[in-house]
Amino acid sequence: MIDVAVGLDGLVYALNPDGSPSGTRIFVYDPISMVLQRTIEMLTQNRAIAVNAAGHIFTVGGIESIRHYDPNGIQIGATLSDIDVDRDGNLLIASHGGMIAVTTEALQSLTAFNTRTSNGMNFPTCVPPANALSVNIMGTSISENGGTIRATVSRNTDITNALTVTLSSSDTNKATVPATVTIALGQSTSARFAMAGFDDTIADGTKTVTISASVAAHEFGTDTVDVTDDARFLRNPATWMVMAILMPTIPF
Secondary structure, X not given: OOEEEEOOOOOEEEEEOOOOOOOOEEEEEOOOOOOEEEEEEOOOOOOEEEEOOXXXXXXXXXXXXXXXXXXXXXXXXXXXXXXXXXXXXEEEEEXXXXXXXXXXXXXXXXXXXXXXXXXXXXXXXXXXXXXXXXXXXXOOEEEOOOOEEEEEEEEOOOOOOOEEEEEEEOXXXXXXXXXXXXXXXXOOEOOOEEEEEOOOOOOOOOEEEEEEEEOOOOEOEEEEEEEEOOOOHHHOHHHHHHHHHHHHHOOO
């Protein structure tokens, strides 16, 4: 193979030396079974490929040009030695002459500089980040006596389906959260949910509580909040019981 790339659409793309001329044929495979899904034929010769989440293919050819193809191999863009793409739609391109360039999928802007080397530069194939959740607590502290604070959960995965996430508190004697929260269809962040302080009537100082979000096939997310103590020595019922026992023995 001339080049192999893991597309942001989850498929494996292999630029094959077959075809006439060489570098005009791409084999697309399932990444688990490695079963061939389809073959893409292009009219121009290519040396490196990158694929975005929509299956659009970006290539560089032997004449220092970058091209944009749809998933069927029809050229969209216009007329480098290596190329990669990130989830934000930025393309990183390198030439054998040592030039590095950053542009967008729309090929509408270009930032470039020369590394002053004749050896060229290669970049690793872009691998999508792990599925993950993140928790954002909108504040740093709450009181255990009736204090509340808002928080959200976000995902970095596909938003075409709703996602129900399990919530938990590292210390339910200090702060509680709902059992679950749902990230709605078409959204990457959940609606705000309430985190509530819990008054344990014990004078134990400020405690840091960790709120966690978890769901299958995702790395869990966490955030922390300080729960300030509201108890006072004489407000503790146990203190009154001890004093009631000791008072008759105390001389005045």
